Amino acid sequence: xxxxxxxxxxxxxxxxxxxxxxxxxxxxxxxxxxxxxxxxxxxxxxxxxxxxxxxxxxxxxxxxxxxxxxxxxxxxxxxxxxxxxxxxxxxxxxxxxxxxxxxxxxxxxxxxxxxxxxxxxxxxxxxxxxxxxxxxxxxxxxxxxxxxxxxxxxxxxxxxxxxxxxxxxxxxxxxxxxxxxxxxxxxxxxxxxxxxxxxxxxxxxxxxxxxxxxxxxxxxxxxxxxxxxxxxxxxxxxxxxxxxxxxxxxxxxxxxxxxxxxxxxxxxxxxxxxxxxxxxxxxxxxxxxxxxxxxxxxxxxxxxxxxxxxxxxxxxxxxxxxxxxxxxxxxxxxxxxxxxxxxxxxxxxxxxxxxxxxxxxxxxxxxxxxxxxxxxxxxxxxxxxxxxxxxxxxxxxxxxxxxxxxxxxxxxxxxxxxxxxxxxxxxxxxxxxxxxxxxxxxxxxxxxxxxxxxxxxxxxxxxxxxxxxxxxxxxxxxxxxxxxxxxxxxxxxxxxxxxxxxxxxxxxxxxxxxxxxxxxxxxxxxxxxxxxxxxxxxxxxxxxxxxxxxxxxxxxxxxxxxxxxxxxxxxxxxxxxxxxxxxxxxxxxxxxxxxxxxxxxxxxxxxxxxxxxxxxxxxxxxxxxxxxxxxxxxxxxxxxxxxxxxxxxxxxxxxxxxxxxxxxxxxxxxxxxxxxxxxxxxxxxxxxxxxxxxxxxxxxxxxxxxxxxxxxxxxxxxxxxxxxxxxxxxxxxxxxxxxxxxxxxxxxxxxxxxxxxxxxxxxxxxxxxxxxxxxxxxxxxxxxxxxxxxxxxxxxxxxxxxxxxxxxxxxxxxxxxxxxxxxxxxxxxxxxxxxxxxxxxxxxxxxxxxxxxxxxxx
Numbered sequence: 001x002x003x004x005x006x007x008x009x010x011x012x013x014x015x016x017x018x019x020x021x022x023x024x025x026x027x028x029x030x031x032x033x034x035x036x037x038x039x040x041x042x043x044x045x046x047x048x049x050x051x052x053x054x055x056x057x058x059x060x061x062x063x064x065x066x067x068x069x070x071x072x073x074x075x076x077x078x079x080x081x082x083x084x085x086x087x088x089x090x091x092x093x094x095x096x097x098x099x100x101x102x103x104x105x106x107x108x109x110x111x112x113x114x115x116x117x118x119x120x121x122x123x124x125x126x127x128x129x130x131x132x133x134x135x136x137x138x139x140x141x142x143x144x145x146x147x148x149x150x151x152x153x154x155x156x157x158x159x160x161x162x163x164x165x166x167x168x169x170x171x172x173x174x175x176x177x178x179x180x181x182x183x184x185x186x187x188x189x190x191x192x193x194x195x196x197x198x199x200x201x202x203x204x205x206x207x208x209x210x211x212x213x214x215x216x217x218x219x220x221x222x223x224x225x226x227x228x229x230x231x232x233x234x235x236x237x238x239x240x241x242x243x244x245x246x247x248x249x250x251x252x253x254x255x256x257x258x259x260x261x262x263x264x265x266x267x268x269x270x271x272x273x274x275x276x277x278x279x280x281x282x283x284x285x286x287x288x289x290x291x292x293x294x295x296x297x298x299x300x301x302x303x304x305x306x307x308x309x310x311x312x313x314x315x316x317x318x319x320x321x322x323x324x325x326x327x328x329x330x331x332x333x334x335x336x337x338x339x340x341x342x343x344x345x346x347x348x349x350x351x352x353x354x355x356x357x358x359x360x361x362x363x364x365x366x367x368x369x370x371x372x373x374x375x376x377x378x379x380x381x382x383x384x385x386x387x388x389x390x391x392x393x394x395x396x397x398x399x400x401x402x403x404x405x406x407x408x409x410x411x412x413x414x415x416x417x418x419x420x421x422x423x424x425x426x427x428x429x430x431x432x433x434x435x436x437x438x439x440x441x442x443x444x445x446x447x448x449x450x451x452x453x454x455x456x457x458x459x460x461x462x463x464x465x466x467x468x469x470x471x472x473x474x475x476x477x478x479x480x481x482x483x484x485x486x487x488x489x490x491x492x493x494x495x496x497x498x499x500x501x502x503x504x505x506x507x508x509x510x511x512x513x514x515x516x517x518x519x520x521x522x523x524x525x526x527x528x529x530x531x532x533x534x535x536x537x538x539x540x541x542x543x544x545x546x547x548x549x550x551x552x553x554x555x556x557x558x559x560x561x562x563x564x565x566x567x568x569x570x571x572x573x574x575x576x577x578x579x580x581x582x583x584x585x586x587x588x589x590x591x592x593x594x595x596x597x598x599x600x601x602x603x604x605x606x607x608x609x610x611x612x613x614x615x616x617x618x619x620x621x622x623x624x625x626x627x628x629x630x631x632x633x634x635x636x637x638x639x640x641x642x643x644x645x646x647x648x649x650x651x652x653x654x655x656x657x658x659x660x661x662x663x664x665x666x667x668x669x670x671x672x673x674x675x676x677x678x679x680x681x682x683x684x685x686x687x688x689x690x691x692x693x694x695x696x697x698x699x700x701x702x703x704x705x706x707x708x709x710x711x712x713x714x715x716x717x718x719x720x721x722x723x724x725x726x727x728x729x730x731x732x733x734x735x736x737x738x739x740x741x742x743x744x745x746x747x748x749x750x751x752x753x754x755x756x757x758x759x760x761x762x763x764x765x766x767x768x769x770x771x772x773x774x775x776x777x778x779x780x781x782x783x784x785x786x787x788x789x790x791x792x793x794x795x796x797x798x799x800x801x802x803x804x805x806x807x808x809x810x811x812x813x814x815x816x817x818x819x820x821x822x823x824x825x826x827x828x829x830x831x832x833x834x835x836x837x838x839x840x841x842x843x844x845x846x847x848x849x850x851x852x853x854x855x856x857x858x
Contacts, residue, residue: 034079042115053108054078060101061093077105078112080136086129117143119227124490126497163462165212166433171205172212175425176336179213182422183336183386186379193376195387196422197345201530202486203459205430206390207233210341214287215280218270218331218338220262221291224347233343236291237298238262241305242342243368245352251368255375256314259340261304263321263385265297266290266338270328279330315378322383337384345389346527348372388425392527426533431548434461439689442717446668446688449476449627455690456550477624484556489528498567503574505529506557506567508547511595512672512695513575514588515545521578551627551691554671559625562603565814572596572820580827589827590733591704594768595672595695596821597810598705598729602669604812605631605639627691633665633709633727633764640766641787641802642811648802649788651744652795657762661800664711665764667727669693672705681724681757684708688724702752703728703765711761721757727764728752733825735771743767744801745793765789765801770825774805 039047057074076082077089086106089095095102103125110128111118113136123143131139165172179196186194200206213219224242225235241258245251269289273282290297308317331337342348348369379385434454440446449472454461463479464472485491487505496502501524507513508531515522515531522545525531530553531545547553561568579589606628614623634645641648645662653661668691675683675694678701687694687708694706707727710719730747732739747765749756756763767789774786789803804810807818807825828834831848835841 038112038115046111046115046118050108050111053104053111056104057101057108060098074105074108077132078109080109080113080139083133083135085133089132113139114143127491165208166458167429168212171429172209172216174427175209176213176216178425179217179339179386179388180335183384184382186383186386187381188377190420192419192421193373193387194379194385194422195373195376195389197389197391197424198428199424199426199526199533199536200392200428201457201526201532202392203457203530204428204532205458206428207343209428210343210388210390211287213339214283216283217334217336218266218283218286219341220266220338221287221341221343223343225344226347237293238301241301242372243347243350245368251352251371252374253314255372256318256378257308258305259375259379260308260314260318260321261301262340263318263325263338264304265300267321267324267328267331268300269297270330273330275329279333282330318378319380322380322385325384331384335384336386338386340385340387341390342387343390345369345391348389424536426536430458431456431532434458439686441719443712443719444717446719447627447630452551452627452691453479456548456552460550460552473624473626476626479552480556480559480625483530483552484560486530487553487557488560498570498574500574500578501525501529503571504578505531506561506571507575507596509550509553510557510561510671511592511599512547512674513592514579514584521545549671549673549690549692551670554691555625555627558599558603558670562607565817568600569816569820572817572824576820576824576827579824584827586733586825586828587731589825590731590768590770591695593733593770593821593825594729594731595705596824597768597813598693598707599670599672600817601636601639601810601812602631602667603628605635608639609635628668628670630666630668630710630712633667634662636667637662637802639812640804640810641784643784643787647784649784651765651789651799651801652791652797653762653800654797657798658800660711661709661725661762661764664713665709665725665762666712667707667709669707675706678753678755679706679726680755681721684726685719685721685724700752702730702747703754704731705729706754709764723758723761725756725758725761725763726754727766728754729766729768731768731770732772733770737769737772740767740769740772740803741790742792743803744789744791744799747801748796748799760798762798762800765799767801767803769803769805770807772805774809 038050054074061074073082074093077084082089084092090102090105093101093105095105106125106129109132113131117123127143131142134142182196183194185191198206198209210219210221214221221236222238222242223233223236224239225231225233227235245254266286269286270282273285277285289295308314311317325337326332328337349367351365351367352371376387432455436451436454440448440451445451450461450464453464453476460479460483464475487509488496488502489505490496490502498506501521504513504515504521504525508515508525515525522531522543525545526533526543530547532548534544534546536543561571575592579592609629609631610626613629637645637648650658668688670691672693672695674697676697677683679694679696683694684706685708686692688710693708696704696706705728707729709725709727711723711725713723726749728747730743744765744767745751747767749759749763778785786805786809787802789801807813807821810818813821831845832842835845
């Protein structure tokens, strides 16, 4: 529930009264009583903001004492008396043509209706506009549900901070070593400033890393989270000093003084401590002390800052503090003596709220970080003081200003090397740390939610561990919805706009999409859509984001795509647009389309099985998002073709192998991952463990995708490598497919060099020829004949095979989905294809070719 607002204290009531007088000047007497109630129940700053917007809108709509009808209507919409969809409201007021007025109107109504949620950063513009069409109570319920996952997660995050840390030697030790080296190498003539950045996706464990570092070195932690954010960790008290800079101050000097004040208070703490106290014990005491609102740390820093403000030798004071640092007990024993850790550091990329003395134009004011970085440059070399900026946003990793913007970063001398940035830290090796050391031994173990959720970032495994005694299905549902919110970067219920970033965030964890060519989206995906940082090349100012195998994210994305086909179509269309801007060939586009088709078939089969199961059990109750049951091969094939598997022309497979494949073959996967080696029994069994299918390397023989099949005997529960086999898929996306006739003889484990422990196991080979049509119908034609793959070479009695001619062979796909996939497989990025059939464009392009080529094209 949202917190209950208390009436303002007595000393604020005079301000409230003046705001009420200001409202009266708008001459809307019918609303006076309601406004008075509103103004007395929320903080004055929100009332003031409400009046500012209202006055702007009245001015825009030319509301005057003689023309109050539109003003009264505006207030009825704002207060929720009038309930209409936002599209209708914006049309009625003519706001669609003016984005600024549209934004102001939404802000006004949301602030008036739901002041408790006004400053909640989880609720985006779309969510705020969407609740215009529901009652106030319904809107509040929607907002409560939308923000609940974050509230639920807070408890788990806090427990995670206190739990045993797994993988310390692989995670903390190398990063600490890097920070020590950085602190030792700081030279103002070589580097921009003594700072680096820690970049990582949401919930990867960045804050917990700082807590672990605090066991080894002195860490001063400042979180710059927004004041009313429900996230963890909470905003630090010193965030006010970091962000709300003094009016008219020289901000470089101000930040020098703030750093000095923090250092001075830190040094005094350690100087006053007993020298007999254990180092780790003292460091932990410091971390708790400076993060607690119940100590004098914050007030001491404020007092010291006030004292320093009266002096005119700020840099000299910083140098003196740094000298004391090297002489302080406990701190002097390591190269890195004090680490200033700024969490949610992207807030520093905002512009100052107050102008500096030197600023003539607020719009030209550099971001706060520019001044903070300049201040850091004044830290003496070899002092042992270093800063780290922590965020999901890689923008904080590359904040190298242009010299014309910041003269302080010019190199000295005509032959001087340019200043360097310390490389960002992103190799935070917390993935899969919650996975049990021993793999699952039994069939039943494979599908345990707590096991599947242990893969990926630590948060989800920790969450489910804390909820094991509660209703497990409810816990998985909450966690999946929370994961979906993270992918979409939206806590809005109902339809949302599918942007390019959201499309990639839904397709990335499921089918895997190439992100390395999408530089403009990489940063956004890492910052806001749970993508991981694979590599940052500081020299080339480039980064590579990707989505690793995480079953919980795949579950969330699949659920959303399966239940909202229009979203899936939008995602495919967005992907087509993105890929057409790069250098993606028809082959790559075809493989991506094939993964979408396979995943749609898997999702539909699992959903149909779940529905049938609930129907037979007369299920009544709330339907939760849950991991799917394993899918029989026979049902998967029936979904793909729309024909009974026993009627399909499965090629040369003999009766015994066919029975074994169709009656015992089981599949369990909900996402793809790129695999750079040839598949083996071991790797395919591991795929089964985490519900994964393989996207093969580019030069993989015979197959483009490999799906694990487990030959499950009903009487056996123990997992056995001898029961592992596979379904291999080869994809061709060309109109003249010369390999079709010979493919059957090549699509086997021997030609693919896939090592199978039990070589007599049956396997399944599927050939997708996406641009071809079936052969002409012969006499006594049956629909299943369209799926018969031409035989080639000696028969293989283990091999079941099928061919799929074009998108129309997948009857389970809707027309809208087929059309979106058609646009995807028709991507052509060469110069000629980009001009389509437009003669003028084609004639223009041929001017650049050899004459022989031009004649052939003409």
